[in-house]
Amino acid sequence: MSCHAPVQDLSQEPQFPAPMGPKPLRTVALIGPPNCGKSTLFNRLTGLRQKVANYPGVTVEHHSGRMKAIGRNDLTLIDLPGIYSLATYSEDARVAVEVLTGKMPGVPKPDCVLLVLDATHMNRQLMLAAPVFSIGLPTLVLLNMADQLEARGGKIDTLAMAHALGHPVALISAANGTGLDVIPEFLLRTGSRPDDGSRPVQLPVLQSAASCRNWATQVTARTKYQAPAAALWTRRLDNVLLHRVWGPLIFLAVVIAVFQVVFLAGQPLSDWLTEIMTRAGTQAALLLPDNWLRLMLRDGLWNGVQSVLVFLPQILLLFLFIGILEDSGYLARAALIADRVMRAIGLNGKAFIPLLSAYACAVPAIMATRTIENKRERLATIMIAPFMTCSARLPIYTLIIAAFIPNRLFLGGLIGMRAMTMLGLYLLGFLAAMGTAKLLNSSVMKASTAPFILELPQYRWPTIQGLALRLYDRGKLFLKKAGTIILACTFIVWMLSVLPVHGGHFSELTSSLIGRLGHFIEPVIHPLGFNWKIGIGLLSSIVAREVIVGTLGTLYGMDPATHSLGLQSALRGDMTLGGAVALVVFFAFAMQCTSTLAVVRRETNSWKYPAVQFAYMTVVAYVAALVTNQVISRLF
Amino acid sequence: MEVTALSNAKVGSAGVVETIDLPEEVSHHLAHLGFLPGTSVEVLRRAPAGDPRVYRIDGVEVGLRNETAKHIYLRLTSEGEAA
Numbered sequence: 001m002s003c004h005a006p007v008q009d010l011s012q013e014p015q016f017p018a019p020m021g022p023k024p025l026r027t028v029a030l031i032g033p034p035n036c037g038k039s040t041l042f043n044r045l046t047g048l049r050q051k052v053a054n055y056p057g058v059t060v061e062h063h064s065g066r067m068k069a070i071g072r073n074d075l076t077l078i079d080l081p082g083i084y085s086l087a088t089y090s091e092d093a094r095v096a097v098e099v100l101t102g103k104m105p106g107v108p109k110p111d112c113v114l115l116v117l118d119a120t121h122m123n124r125q126l127m128l129a130a131p132v133f134s135i136g137l138p139t140l141v142l143l144n145m146a147d148q149l150e151a152r153g154g155k156i157d158t159l160a161m162a163h164a165l166g167h168p169v170a171l172i173s174a175a176n177g178t179g180l181d182v183i184p185e186f187l188l189r190t191g192s193r194p195d196d197g198s199r200p201v202q203l204p205v206l207q208s209a210a211s212c213r214n215w216a217t218q219v220t221a222r223t224k225y226q227a228p229a230a231a232l233w234t235r236r237l238d239n240v241l242l243h244r245v246w247g248p249l250i251f252l253a254v255v256i257a258v259f260q261v262v263f264l265a266g267q268p269l270s271d272w273l274t275e276i277m278t279r280a281g282t283q284a285a286l287l288l289p290d291n292w293l294r295l296m297l298r299d300g301l302w303n304g305v306q307s308v309l310v311f312l313p314q315i316l317l318l319f320l321f322i323g324i325l326e327d328s329g330y331l332a333r334a335a336l337i338a339d340r341v342m343r344a345i346g347l348n349g350k351a352f353i354p355l356l357s358a359y360a361c362a363v364p365a366i367m368a369t370r371t372i373e374n375k376r377e378r379l380a381t382i383m384i385a386p387f388m389t390c391s392a393r394l395p396i397y398t399l400i401i402a403a404f405i406p407n408r409l410f411l412g413g414l415i416g417m418r419a420m421t422m423l424g425l426y427l428l429g430f431l432a433a434m435g436t437a438k439l440l441n442s443s444v445m446k447a448s449t450a451p452f453i454l455e456l457p458q459y460r461w462p463t464i465q466g467l468a469l470r471l472y473d474r475g476k477l478f479l480k481k482a483g484t485i486i487l488a489c490t491f492i493v494w495m496l497s498v499l500p501v502h503g504g505h506f507s508e509l510t511s512s513l514i515g516r517l518g519h520f521i522e523p524v525i526h527p528l529g530f531n532w533k534i535g536i537g538l539l540s541s542i543v544a545r546e547v548i549v550g551t552l553g554t555l556y557g558m559d560p561a562t563h564s565l566g567l568q569s570a571l572r573g574d575m576t577l578g579g580a581v582a583l584v585v586f587f588a589f590a591m592q593c594t595s596t597l598a599v600v601r602r603e604t605n606s607w608k609y610p611a612v613q614f615a616y617m618t619v620v621a622y623v624a625a626l627v628t629n630q631v632i633s634r635l636f
Numbered sequence: 637m638e639v640t641a642l643s644n645a646k647v648g649s650a651g652v653v654e655t656i657d658l659p660e661e662v663s664h665h666l667a668h669l670g671f672l673p674g675t676s677v678e679v680l681r682r683a684p685a686g687d688p689r690v691y692r693i694d695g696v697e698v699g700l701r702n703e704t705a706k707h708i709y710l711r712l713t714s715e716g717e718a719a
Contacts, residue, residue, distance in 0.1 A: 033668075084665070085664070085668055120695065121695040210673075230695070242681060247684040339685075339688055343701075451662050451704045453700060455698055456697040
């Protein structure tokens, strides 16, 4: 690694009068290996005020935030990707090096570094310390998981360690929030004098993993580090959770339980929210004069946006479970169990994590495929990710299931028909993804297998704070979408449904612009069991899947015949069972998401892939919905 | 004791890594998880489907497919029970 003399970049310096004394601190970098508890610490230091963005030109996510939680609103903390070394084999490591050396455009050069290491296996973790020290920034070494270390009988002499490393060292627990006082102290000291107490020490040859390792082992030996005993509980739990028979069964039970709870607990919450919002809408409408404004606000906008907003409880519940599974360490076990299936369809086990996150949203999932080194495997993963059932499908699924599937319970109330239908839809998306992967693997893109290397973290309790932050993030995103894209689409649908104006009167729904458009496309979708209103819903949902629920809310709210009914009853009266099931099947397969298309375009750097993907998924969706409707309408 | 491929070692057996015969970027990644000549490794368990298997190295548990593990050679220090 070459060490360049720091270059003063005047354009990045704010034009303040130069302060007396040393240059004040502005930017702090947080770095550490994967699974060291870095993000927990980041959340502790910044609270909720963090920004997530991508580094220019690459898809590595960039979290940064003001260190408000420790009273240093003047400092920006940059969270670097979790990496094992600074050797630039991966994009993550390249980003880290560029940020630390001040070469990342748009990111100011950090003034100091917080290096987080997992105190429970120092031999390995210290390997990252040497290359980080060599960059030459003031560094505070934070040995995390002090609670684990102590509980399992490990010992670290932080003074001896600081002496051996030539940098200040502290033992902390990010999960419990203990020992964090050293951070503001370090920042204060580093800000007030250019010398932070670092002393040069002998560093190993950085390019060689073996020499870094030898150095690390020498340091731990010299400082009489005692590694803690094996995590007994993790071993015991894995005896069950990775058991030949119990493992897969528990895996299945966990998945079913998640859907069951999302349904059983989510539905009443959602109903309750609907009631409150309808009442609020009616009350508020009374304050408005009885003219087109009231029509527009209540029937147009409020109905539309409300019908999407009421799905917030289900979405938050789903993310709560994903969060618990991930934070507890179970997700890595799930990847281990699933690897065999992934391999059968020519995918790397590493594709499992992006695909799993595609259950939340395909956009971050496609960005996460950057961790797959093999280009063809990465492309295959990108192509199949949008088949995974993302949370944007949840509103239309829930709506149709609640309207058409009876609430019958089996096995003494353990398994409900609605939850099973939902699970079936998730399975359908998964099978479509698998089938497509197999197709790609056997024809266009024959993949060579990149290695599957998976670290199994020890089990731990998810923290309330970590989970709350996830839900807050997701909820905010969903509400933002409802307030922007969905609101705008609903507005356009409403406008088109009352225009053209005849002699000062709005059009009847069927003779409006949207009515005419709907009837024009009806022949194409009629064989699927869809009427023209559903057709308009499909057209509007090309922007984003949730929009269909908003559009239907507006359209049925505008129609005098269904005006006073809820959306569920309105649909029940206006669709056959075949058409309803065909609709959710259509949504299981179709690529109704402009954000996904845009991110695929950016990731593959070509319009070819998103175009092929859109066409392929739409054709599959159409054919599947056609077959579904024809079969069901003949059977029932 | 004899040198064997990691993928051939029985569950419960342990040994010391001798050589790793894998492409540069793979062995680099493995090195940072502790797979370096001279470190001791233990075959912990296998995934329900039999492959991948889980190894304990340096206090960390790492899952590897047999196709990767067969390029890592170790000198056995203790035999496991029948797998």
